[in-house]
Amino acid sequence: MKQILFLLSVVLFPFYVSGQNDYNQNQFQQLGELLPTSNNYRTASGAPGHEYWQQKVDYEIQVSLNDDNQSLKGSEKITYFNNSPDLLPYLWIQLDQNLFKSNSDTYLTETSSNNTVGKAMDFQAFEALNRETFDGGFKIGAIKDASGKSLKYIISKTMMRVDLPKPLNPKEKFLFSIDWSYNITNQKKQNGRSGYEYFEGDQNYLYEMAQFYPRLCVYNDAAGWQNKQFLGDGEFALEFGDYKVSITVPSDHVVAATGTLQNPDLVMKKSWTDRLKKASTSDKPIKIISQNEAESAEKNRSKTSKTWIFHAENVRDFAWASSRKFIWDAMNVKVGGKDVMAMSLYPKEGNPLWEMFSTQAIAHTLEVYSRYTINYPYPVAWSINGPVGGMEYPMICFNGPRPETDGSYSAQTKYALIGVVIHEVGHNFFPMIVNSDERQWTWMDEGLNTFCQYLTEQEWEEKYPSRRGEPRDIVPYMSSDKSVLDPIMTNSESIIQFGPNAYAKPATALNILRETVMGRELFDFSFKQYVERWAFKHPEPADFFRSMEDASAVDLDWFWRGWFYGIKPVDIAINNVSLYTIDSGNPEMEKTRQKTIIEKEALSVSEQRNKTSIPKYRIETYPELVDFYTKYDALEITDYDRKQYKKYYDELDQKQRDALKAGVNYYILDLENVGGLVMPVIIEMEFQDGTKEVIRIPAEIWRVNNQKVSKMIITKKSVKQFSLDPYQETADIEQSNNFFPAKTIESKLQLFKQRQEKKENLMQLKRSGKL
Amino acid sequence: MLRRSIIGTFIFCFTSFLVSAHKYYTSITQVEYNVTTQSAEVIMNVFSDDLLLAISNQNKRVVKMTDKDFTTLTYHYLDSRFAIKDTKNHQLKNEYVGLEVNRDMVSIYFEIRSVRELDMVSIKQISLLETNKEQTNIVNLRSGKQKTSMVFNAGNPGMQTVKFDQ
Structure with a gap:
């Protein structure tokens, strides 16, 4: 038995394989030893500490887009502020485009299919061919310090180390510049989070440009340099800073970007700026560029170029889009008394879907998210339609869904568009503002964002078909075998079942936390508290776990342990129910009742046969053997009993006498935690008269025994049916053991x-x- | 050469409708034994864009969800990729019940009738493996209180057998 228990506990705590079976395996064991020790940078309450610091990186970028060969050339001036207490001998820089080098680790570490899968070989051959002909990745030119002296650097796959002439002191800054160029990827062929799309019909290109410049890695107290190589799944985290970006494109292109346009009069038609002005006070989308204008622009091929200049403050990245195909609409959104412009750009291929939903979905997201987190702090929020299915950057995101070529669209396309716009605009909050380390923890942005997306979608229309968030929707995933499950606390690049693990499970867990464990009021305050604490900072998982407890006084260590560190599902069973009625103490009633019970008991075979087989008992032959005990009947009602009962009854108060009279039912429910994930127990009782009552018992019912507990429930009315989790709010994977009677x-x-x-x-x- | 150009075209045709910054390739199939009806009940959940790509490849034309024969083609395709065999190694017949579209997921319902018990069974679920090398199909099998999962992917596409303890 001991062995079995031990095996079980190893499965329950895959991170505790200690080889000792006397280790505390209780699910309510506090998380302290799993979480990093708090310090002056991060407090034990989950807030930034009094010595919290973070680096700042400012960029001045100049890029020019070559529409003839789909390439980008750029140079940047970087100012790196060392706010850390540390001496820095070198800086690490992300080169995400190197993912598309034909010899990148992403390609090298792909696990292959084998011949038995037939057609897969054709597909792979095609892809491999494409990779070899494409000259991808950053081509780094000069890297110089402010005085123009070349700096030593080394490129390690998707990372580049720039060695400083002398170590950078705390509180000092370092200025340097980088020149680079690269061939832009065809997103539809090579995937990725940016790239171009070619439209065969009008032979135009549409560019969604991101991860397009060498970007400084985060250096912080929790991770040092966040320079984990990019394999494709773990996105990125960057420092906050100010950006001045000049983008040179063909004159007839329209450009959208992170930040505010500095030279509208030089790059835009007068009619556009006029309409923009009108849109800036409109509560409905207004067209800045109509479809007709966009379609006639498609026929142009400008040979001249224009430079669009954008400034953005306190952002963690910069992205942009450019094409002559764009239709443009915009509207005003009031967020916390401030004006924000919600704007969309899309080719005619996106209509009529885009003009109807995109900008409205942006506005809706800003309003709802601002309520649950912090007020959207930036001046604009863009949604761009192009080749990318869905990807987020500060103030701008790329979204894919389009209608059919005849303009019709299915319901799922409609909800896919609204959903993806909400999701990607929502990413402005996680991770663009609450700047978690995506390369380590996908759930910290995707999970929290998907949760807010669910809340936002539900406010779009009644019964909005949200894909993730409802506990019952996570059941198929949670019921999978442990061989195909990872804890949410798994590194971004190693997750099996990425979507369910890093998006759906944390989103559902947070919804359950809000509705079932903490209640909306405590949850909403704590969640907002976490966002307020970590807006424009770099939070770690422990900061989230601790903040949620700190602001609510709800011990959630068991919840994080089960839902975030474990893979066990919820499956609580109601094994048995025993009914007890009250002992009235009245000898007339109780002794008579006991007597009838005893009399009802069948005689044993021997007793039955002895009745006829024994002619005479010995005590009948020798009556002197009869004494007090021979005659004593324990169930006989004596005067002593009656007196005792009177005394007992007289001492009862009226309430107790009423309870006695009413004949209260005592039910003892035997509950078993079959799944292993401890959760609150929600019991619905349906009484004989058809009425119902729900009892909610906190998860702490399992705190002493994580596997089996018995719970007494006292009712006046007798219960016809007990049901566990009647509203399917705990993601219990097994319905069949939730009822008694079954x-x-x-x-x-x-x-x-x-x-x-x-x-x-x-x-x-x-x-x-x-x- | 023809194959390559067809696939090339399809890649252009199907944009991922995934609400995320990532595209991932997973399907979950639930196989449950229903004692009352003596049948194995199968529910496959697949991404609609992956499914469309697969049936387009199989039929060498661009298939859309609005097409009249979408249901038939879906059934035909999945029937060719999902198989259950009984203890005697007989392939059982997948009876098509229907399909449901929910956002970007399609749920396809199959029933396999006249199954006495599901104590030993062999299953193959190789749907979509040919369309993407990262595709992983998870099959959750349940008979009474006994449960297990199987994983099918490019490296592991063969029939898998499970025997539940009596």
Whole structure:
């Protein structure tokens, strides 16, 4: 038994494989030893400490886009402020474009399919061919300090180390410049988070440009240099800083970017600036460039160029989009009394879907997110339609869904667009403002953002078909075998089942925390508190875990342990229910009752046969053997009993006498935690008279015994049916053991069949004109 | 050469509708034994864009969800990629029940009738493996209180057998 228990506990705590079975395996064991020790930079309450610091990096970037060969040439002046207490001998810089080098680790470490899968080889061959012909990755030119002296550097795959002439002291800054160029990827062929799209019809290009310049890695107290190589999944984190970016493009292109345009009069038509002005006070989207204008622009091929200049303050990155194909609409959003411009750019291929939903979805996101987090602090928020399916940058995001070529669209395309715009605009808050380390923890931005996305979608329309957030939707994932599951606390590049693990599970966990564990009021305050504490800073997982507890006084260590550090599912079973009625103490009632019970008990076979087989007992032959005990009947009601009862009854107060009279039912429920993830127990009781009552028991019911507990419930009315988790709010993966008496659970397939039948009938009715 | 150009075209045709910065390739199939109806109930959840790409490749034309034969083609495709065999190594018939579209996921319902028990069974789920090398198909199998999962991917596409303890 001991062995079995030990095995079980190893499975429960995959991170505690200590080889000792006397280690505390209780799910309520505090997380302290798993979390980093607090210090002056990060407090034990989850807030930035009094010595918290972070670096600042300012950029002055000049890039020019070559629309003839789809390449970009750039140079940047970087000012690096060392706010750390440390001496820095070198700086690390991210070169994300190197992902597309034909010999990148991303390609080298891809695990291959084998011949048995047939057609896969064709696809791979095609892809491999494409990679070899494409000359991808950054081509780094000169790297010089402020005096023009070349700096020593070394490129290690997607990272570049620039060695400083002398170590950079704390509180000092370092100025240097980098020249570079690269061939822009064809996003539709090579994937990635940016690139161009070519439109065969009008032979134009549309560019979504991001991760386009060498960018400084984060250096902080928790991780040192965040210079983990980029393999494609773990996105990125950068320092906050100010950007001045000049973008040179063909004169007939329209450019959107992070920040505020500095020279509108030089790059935009008068009519556009006029309409923009109108849109800046409009509560509905207004066209800045109409579809007609965009379609006639498609026919141009300008040979001259224009330079668009943008400034952005306190952002953690910069991205932009450019094309002559763009239709443009904009509207005003008031956030905390401040004006923000919500704007969309899209080619005609995005219409009529985009003009209807994109900008409205931006506005909706800013309003709802600002309520749950902090007020959106930036002046603009863009949504751009191009080749990228969905990707976020500060103030600007790229979203893919488009209608069919005939302009019609399915419901899922519509909700995919609204959903992706909410999601990507929402990323402004996580991780663009609450700047977590994406290369380590995908859940910290995707999970929190998907949770807020769910809240926002639900405010779009009643019963909005959100894909993630509802506990019942995570059940198929949670019921999978442990071989295909990872804890949420898994590095971004190593996650199996990326979407369910890093998006859906944390989003669902937070929804459960809000609705079932903490309650909305405590949750919302604590969540906002976390965002306020870490806005424009670099939080770590522990800062989130600690903040949520600090602001609510709810011990959530068991919750983080189960949902974030573990892979066990929720499956609570109601194994048995025993009914006890009250002992009235009245000898007339109790002794009579006991007597009838004893009399009802069947005689044993021997007793039955002895009745006839023994002619005479010895005590009948020798009556002198009869004494007090021979005659004593314990169940006989004596005067002593009656006196004792009177004394007992007289001492009862009225309430107790009423309870006695009412005949209260005591139910003892035997509950088992089959799944292993401790959770609150929600019990619905349906009484004989048809009424219902729900009891909510906190998860702490399992704090002494994580596997089995018994719970007494006292009711006046007798219970017909006990049901666990009646509203499916805990993601319990097994419905069949949730009822006492047991109930047959209709299978999902059978339910689907019934729905189908209903649908068909409705259609028939409609056809026959009866509906 | 023809194959390559077809695939090339399809890559242009299908934009990922995933609400995320990532595209990932996973399907989850639930196989459950229903004692009452004596049938194995199968629910496959796949991404619609992956499915469309697969059936387009199989039929050598661009298939859309709005096409009249979308359902038939889907069934035909999945029937060719998902198989259950009984203890005697007989392939059981997948009876198509219907499909449901929810956002970017398609749920396809199959029923396999006249199954006496599901104590020993062999399953193959190689849907979509040919369309993307990262595709992983997870099959969650359940018979009574017994549960297990199987994983199918490019490196592991063969029939897998499970035997539950009696």
